[in-house]
Amino acid sequence: MAFRCSITDKQEKIHTWPYGLSVGEGGYYGAVKHYYGMNHLRRSILNATEDEYKFRQMLQKSKYPIKCALEIGTFKGTGTALMAHYAKKVITIDKFNFVDKYAFWMEFDVYQKIFSYIIEDEEDKKKLIDTLDFDFAFIDGDHTEEGIRSDLACVKRCGRVLFHDYYDDEAQGIVPVVNELAKTDRVINNMPFAYWERPGWTDS
Numbered sequence: 001m002a003f004r005c006s007i008t009d010k011q012e013k014i015h016t017w018p019y020g021l022s023v024g025e026g027g028y029y030g031a032v033k034h035y036y037g038m039n040h041l042r043r044s045i046l047n048a049t050e051d052e053y054k055f056r057q058m059l060q061k062s063k064y065p066i067k068c069a070l071e072i073g074t075f076k077g078t079g080t081a082l083m084a085h086y087a088k089k090v091i092t093i094d095k096f097n098f099v100d101k102y103a104f105w106m107e108f109d110v111y112q113k114i115f116s117y118i119i120e121d122e123e124d125k126k127k128l129i130d131t132l133d134f135d136f137a138f139i140d141g142d143h144t145e146e147g148i149r150s151d152l153a154c155v156k157r158c159g160r161v162l163f164h165d166y167y168d169d170e171a172q173g174i175v176p177v178v179n180e181l182a183k184t185d186r187v188i189n190n191m192p193f194a195y196w197e198r199p200g201w202t203d204s
């Protein structure tokens with residue numbers, strides 16, 4: 001029976017000529033690793049192949065689709081490109097301009113949906129974010145507790161925030177901040193991700 005295949009399928013072992021012909025590991029993770037190498041995966045949301053599925057799940061946690069996502073911490077744009085598949089538009093902010101990201105976004109056909117900004121300092125970042133309209137935020141920039149608190153304060157008004165690098169380890173800056181949110185609000189943990197949504201969040 002014919003079936004419709006997709007990028008989320010696992011790569012099965014296929015024996016064909018020439019034997020041992022290298023193929024990726026399936027999915028977006030596999031494609032990035034195969035064509036761009038570990039250099040593009042390092043420090044990204046794709047630490048492991050399972051992380052791709054977790055990230056996809058978290059982007060779809062809310063019953064309301066994302067109109068505009070704001071990412072703090074672009075790096076080489078790996079997470080940005082995947083987010084662009086779930087959002088109409090993605091705004092991404094970093095302290096540095098890692099130029100590999102542009103060709104990468106073009107290759108994955110999401111370049112037109114992404115608006116990339118470089119900030120000078122925290123004050124500059126805050127001023128920029130104050131001018132932006134977004135309904136989902138992804139925090140993956142400065143991983144210190146102070147940095148996470150400051151980024152959360154900048155984006156919290158949007159009502160939906162996804163955090164990267166949430167582990168069972170109080171020494172990680174993100175952990176006390178997320179645990180504090182979880183005291184009053186529902187936070188979904190799917191390590192290494194944690195997702196907070198303001199109670200009663202609705203699309204406007």
Ligand SMILES: C[S@@+](CC[C@H](N)C(=O)[O-])C[C@H]1O[C@@H](n2cnc3c(N)ncnc32)[C@H](O)[C@@H]1O
Pocket residue numbers: 043044045046072073074075076077078079080093094095096125140141142143147
């Ligand atoms: C772990 S990487 C982000 C990975 C990216 N989200 C991905 O999935 O491919 C962290 C990025 O945050 C940036 N960064 C560090 N401190 C920052 C800050 N205070 N504001 C904005 N970006 C920051 C770094 O330059 C780096 O590119």
